[in-house]
Amino acid sequence: MTEPLLSVEDLKTYFPIKGGVFRTTVGHVKAVDGVSFAIKNGETFGLVGESGCGKSTTGRTILRLAPKTAGKVLYKGQDLYALNKHDMRKLRPKLQLVFQDPYSSLNPRIKVGDAIGEAMLDHGLIPRRELRDRVKETMQLCGLSPHYIDRYPHEFSGGQRQRIGIARALILNPDFMVADEPISALDVSIQAQIINLFSDLQQEKGLTYLFISHDLSVVEHLCSSIGVMYLGSMAELADKDELFKNPLHPYTKALLSAIPVPDPTVRRERIVLTGDIPSPANPPAGCKFHTRCPVAMERCRHEVPALRDVGAGHQVACHLV
Numbered sequence: 288m289t290e291p292l293l294s295v296e297d298l299k300t301y302f303p304i305k306g307g308v309f310r311t312t313v314g315h316v317k318a319v320d321g322v323s324f325a326i327k328n329g330e331t332f333g334l335v336g337e338s339g340c341g342k343s344t345t346g347r348t349i350l351r352l353a354p355k356t357a358g359k360v361l362y363k364g365q366d367l368y369a370l371n372k373h374d375m376r377k378l379r380p381k382l383q384l385v386f387q388d389p390y391s392s393l394n395p396r397i398k399v400g401d402a403i404g405e406a407m408l409d410h411g412l413i414p415r416r417e418l419r420d421r422v423k424e425t426m427q428l429c430g431l432s433p434h435y436i437d438r439y440p441h442e443f444s445g446g447q448r449q450r451i452g453i454a455r456a457l458i459l460n461p462d463f464m465v466a467d468e469p470i471s472a473l474d475v476s477i478q479a480q481i482i483n484l485f486s487d488l489q490q491e492k493g494l495t496y497l498f499i500s501h502d503l504s505v506v507e508h509l510c511s512s513i514g515v516m517y518l519g520s521m522a523e524l525a526d527k528d529e530l531f532k533n534p535l536h537p538y539t540k541a542l543l544s545a546i547p548v549p550d551p552t553v554r555r556e557r558i559v560l561t562g563d564i565p566s567p568a569n570p571p572a573g574c575k576f577h578t579r580c581p582v583a584m585e586r587c588r589h590e591v592p593a594l595r596d597v598g599a600g601h602q603v604a605c606h607l608v
Contacts, residue, residue, distance in 0.1 A: 289327070289328070290363070290364055291325035291326055291327050291328070292326055292327060292328040292330075292362070292363060292462065292463060292495050293325065293326045293349070293360070293361065293362050293463055293495070293497075294324075294325045294326075294359070294360075294361040295322060295323055295324050295325070295345075295349060295358070295359070295360055295361075296323050296358055296359040296360075296361070297321050297322075297323055297357065297358040297359070298319055298321070298322045298323070298345065298348060298349075298355060298357075298358035298359070298360065299317070299319055299320055299321055299322075299355065299356040299357040299358050300318050300319040300341075300344050300345075300348045300353055300354070300355055300356055301315040301316065301317050301318065301320075301356040302315065302316040302318060303315055303316075304316060304568060314568055314569075315568065316567050316568045317519050317567050317568070317570060318341045318344040318519055318567055319341045319344050319345050319348060319519050320341070320518075320519035320520050320567075320570070321358070321519075321520060321521075322341075322345055322358075322514075322516070322519070322520065322521050323358075323521065323594070324514050324521065324524060326463075326495055326497060326512075327495075328462075328493075328495055329489070329493055329494075329495055330495055330496075330511050330512060331485075331489065331495075331496040331498050331509055331510045331511055331512075332496065332497050332498065332510060332511070332512050332513070332514065333498050333499075333500065333506035333509070333510030333512070333513040333514070333527070334346070334497060334498070334499045334500075334513075334514050334516060335499075335500055335501060335502075335503055335506055335513060335514070335515055335516070335542065336501065336515060336516035336517055336522075336542075337501065337517070337564065338501060339564060339567070340516045340517055340518060340519065341516055341518070341519040341567070342467075342468075342499045342500075342501075342516055343387070343467050343468070343499060345499075345516070346384070346465040346467050346497055346499050347384075347465075347467075348360070349367075349465065349497065350382055350384055350465060351367055351368065351375060352384070355368060362378070362381075362382065362463070376410075379410070380406070380410055380412065380459035380460065380461060381459075381460075381461050381462045381463065382461060382462075382463050382464075382465075383456035383457075383459060383461040383463070383464045383465070384456065384464070384465045384467065385449075385452050385453055385456055385464060385465070385466045385467065385469045386452060386467060386469070387467045387468040387469060387471060387472060388472055389445050389446075389448035389449040389451070389452055389472060389473070390440075390445070390448060390472070392448075392452055393440040393448060393451060393452070394440070395439065395440050395441060396439075397439075397440075398436070398437050398438065398439060399426075399435060399436065399438055399439070399440060399443070399451050400419065400422050400423075400426075400436035400437060402440075402451065402455060403422050403425060403426065403451065403454050403455045403458055404418045404419075404421065404422040404458065406455070406458070406459055407421065407458060407459065410459070412459070419436070421458065422436060422454075422458065423436060425454045425457055425458040426451075426454055428454070428457065428488070428491075429450045429451075429453050429454040429457065429484065429488075430450055430480075430484060431447065431450050431451065431454065435447075444477075445472060445473050445474070445477065446473055446474070446477035446480060446481060449469060449470070449473060449477075449481055450481070450484065452469075453469075453481075453484065453485075453488070457488065457492070460492075461494065462494070462495060463494075463495045463496075463497070464494055464495070464496050464497070465496075465497045465499070466485065466496055466497070466498045466499065467499045468499055468500055468501070469481060469485075470482065470500075470502075470505065471500070471501070471502070478505070482505060482508060482509055485498075485509060486509065496509075496510075498510055503542055503543060503545075503546050504546050504547070506527075507527060507531060510527055511526065511527055512524075512525070512526050512527060513525065513526075513527055513530050515530075515536065515538065515539050515542065517538050517575060517576055518564065518565060518567060518570055518575040518576070519567055519570070519575075520575060520604065521594055521602075521604065522536045522538050522539060522576065522603070522604055522605070523535060523536040523538075523539045523601075523602065523603045523604070523605075524594065524601075524602040524603075525599075525600065525601040525602065526599075526600060526601075529599055529600070529601050530601075531543065533601070535597065535601070535603040535605065535608050536576075536603050536604070536605045536608075537558075537576065537580050537581065537582055537605070537607070538560075538576050538580070540558055541558040541559075541560050544556060544557050544558040545557070545558075558581070560579045560581075561579060561581075562578055562579045564579075565578055571588075572588065572589060573586075573587050573588045573589045573590055573591060574587040574588075574590070574591065574592050574604075574605070574606065582607060584606060584607070586606050587606055590606065592604045592605050592606050595608075
């Protein structure tokens, strides 16, 4: 069995809550609370869940852009958090991030050609005299005209700006990319273009993605494996086909029931979750989902369900299964 490109083992990211006159730590926001999964080389792994469930924090912690509290992040078998600053900096080009907001992720005072190519110079990967040609080549690969190289971000649409963000990551020739809800701020027609661009680049470059999204219909189209997060923890984990055919966790079933059906003659039972999402600073005891679960048992209020394998690589954290 081949070793996964990236493995996350019991990852935790807690942020301190300060209070009192002396600003002492009075609690923690448990943004990521014991998440584990693995991504194979050339695979797109989808991470889904409601806003505030810890998806983006998981992605940033994997890339060491947010500090971990516990757990391991293994890239090609190497613990990223065991590397010193010098070694981590050398590895940075291979681990890239595409941001959610294509508007705020670009400096409005820097030409897009400079924004795309600055990391190449910063890491000493190319002589300055060759940079402009490389930038033009990468822009063309991402569906941007090379003639736009001297324009500023305000001269582009949202979809074009997101292509610039992808080009900025792609030019470093990465192995692994975290795409943090890269289409949520775009029009629906533009979303399809960006999804197709991700697919084309993966086939051409052999890229591996962690694709973070709250839109399960997008994840179904793009991803081969899916992890469903709720309040910092993994609720269910399976191959795409298995998850959509046989969802086991009540939370996953509720998310899938919200996907619009294009055929008006097809009726799907809509599962509406009641109540508010608990605070990650004070999660409920037992199963974190039991306060909103329509089929919760008494056991769910006291016992934390472990993420168990139920066959065919399908894992679920639920007492009902």
